[in-house]
Amino acid sequence: MYDFVKAMEQFDNIKVLGLMTVAPFSENPEDVRWVFRKMKEIFDKISDMKLINTEMKYLSMGMTNDFEIAIEEGANIVRIGTAVSGKRFYKEEK
Numbered sequence: 001m002y003d004f005v006k007a008m009e010q011f012d013n014i015k016v017l018g019l020m021t022v023a024p025f026s027e028n029p030e031d032v033r034w035v036f037r038k039m040k041e042i043f044d045k046i047s048d049m050k051l052i053n054t055e056m057k058y059l060s061m062g063m064t065n066d067f068e069i070a071i072e073e074g075a076n077i078v079r080i081g082t083a084v085s086g087k088r089f090y091k092e093e094k
Contacts (some may be wrong), residue, residue, distance in 0.1 A: 016054040060076075
């Protein structure tokens with residue numbers, strides 16, 4: 001991960017502004033806290049590297065079922081589409 005972000009320094013037209021993750025679904029959001037904690041650790045380390053074309057502003061973590069835990073672990077963007085729009089239902093393919 002770190003090498004990939006560092007490699008972005010060579011591209012003038014690419015700017016890394018943050019990271020995003022989606023944790024595995026779990027009925028108990030506490031089960032995925034470790035995912036958000038690890039991503040925050042990576043986010044902070046990249047921020048500390050002071051790379052060219054990298055400004056760690058956004059940490060997008062958490063969805064409707066686990067956004068509270070994600071916020072506690074440092075998310076500043078969450079995705080709560082299911083809470084807003086409701087659960088999606090798909091027809092089975094025949």
